[in-house]
Amino acid sequence: MRWLKIILGVALLMLLGWWLKERFFISEETRIKRAIAAAEQAVEAGNLLKLEGFIAQDYTDHYGFDKSTVLAGIRQFRAQYPKIFIHITGMTITLADDRQTAQTAFIARILTGPVDDPSATEVRNERLRLHLRKTDSGWKLRRAEAPELKFE
Amino acid sequence: MKRRWLRFVVVFVSVSILLGLVGKFVATPFLVVGESMEPTLRSLDLCVLKRVRHYQPARGDIVMFRTADNPPLYFIKRVIALPGQTIAIESGFVKINGELLDEPYAPPNPGLELPATNVPPGKVWVIGDNRWGSLSTMVATRLVQAELIWHWRWKPEKESK
Numbered sequence: 001m002r003w004l005k006i007i008l009g010v011a012l013l014m015l016l017g018w019w020l021k022e023r024f025f026i027s028e029e030t031r032i033k034r035a036i037a038a039a040e041q042a043v044e045a046g047n048l049l050k051l052e053g054f055i056a057q058d059y060t061d062h063y064g065f066d067k068s069t070v071l072a073g074i075r076q077f078r079a080q081y082p083k084i085f086i087h088i089t090g091m092t093i094t095l096a097d098d099r100q101t102a103q104t105a106f107i108a109r110i111l112t113g114p115v116d117d118p119s120a121t122e123v124r125n126e127r128l129r130l131h132l133r134k135t136d137s138g139w140k141l142r143r144a145e146a147p148e149l150k151f152e
Numbered sequence: 153m154k155r156r157w158l159r160f161v162v163v164f165v166s167v168s169i170l171l172g173l174v175g176k177f178v179a180t181p182f183l184v185v186g187e188s189m190e191p192t193l194r195s196l197d198l199c200v201l202k203r204v205r206h207y208q209p210a211r212g213d214i215v216m217f218r219t220a221d222n223p224p225l226y227f228i229k230r231v232i233a234l235p236g237q238t239i240a241i242e243s244g245f246v247k248i249n250g251e252l253l254d255e256p257y258a259p260p261n262p263g264l265e266l267p268a269t270n271v272p273p274g275k276v277w278v279i280g281d282n283r284w285g286s287l288s289t290m291v292a293t294r295l296v297q298a299e300l301i302w303h304w305r306w307k308p309e310k311e312s313k
């Protein structure tokens with residue numbers, strides 16, 4: 001019983017340490033993860049106002065879209081697919097030496113379709129690379145790419 | 153009471169470790185994403201794949217492979233050309249070393265063309281059974297992770313309108 005109490009105590013201390021670190025010593029990587037998670041939730045909820053704040057004014061992507069066109073595209077997509085769920089996995093974050101810009105790559109699994117018709121559920125995987133810039137109001141999305149896949 | 157609780161923890165941890173090892177080295181579940189393997193596999197079909205360490209290519213195998221990116225994307229496709237063979241697609245019909253390949257699993261897409269391409273050693277040519285919208289590419293065999301052994305279609309069929 002004694003060793004069980006020790007293990008429990010250590011686990012609790014570790015949990016407390018992790019919570020303190022997350023609360024008071026937030027790394028840039030964590031800030032980026034939170035910004036992307038908030039943007040993901042904004043797309044799921046159709047909250048374009050929140051998403052608009054995340055996208056930089058000089059945004060570009062490899063399709064040639066700018067900020068207004070990408071927001072209009074998302075609005076149209078949300079109108080077409082009222083039910084959407086996004087799951088992000090395998091995120092890697094690379095900060096520049098000056099810690100003012102960063103690149104992140106991840107896999108986004110997107111599920112769409114009406115709730116009442118499971119046969120209409122569509123799912124797709126996308127590999128995305130985002131370029132971000134640090135500003136006074138947090139990390140902003142500067143560029144999005146779907147890089148070419150490597151098979152060798 | 154204490155012993156029962158302890159036994160539960162031991163069983164839970166053992167089963168989790170065992171499942172993790174089986175998934176890593178023996179067989180792994182995989183959910184099909186997309187329509188590129190239709191009609192053989194439909195989107196959201198549940199597959200069980202046998203893990204392979206050093207893939208020995210065989211034509212017709214349905215394999216799961218990863219991309220060489222970080223993080224990787226996983227695909228499930230059919231192997232149609234082996235190392236050392238030449239593949240060409242003419243009006244949707246696949247030719248291996250100049251001979252027509254019989255493909256009862258894949259209705260041909262007359263618009264699909266591929267000039268004669270040699271598959272070098274250590275690589276295979278893969279393509280989905282849905283020839284109207286599938287990736288068709290050369291893949292290094294070292295990226296092949298698993299082979300299909302079983303699949304289950306749980307999702308109801310779409311009603312035709």
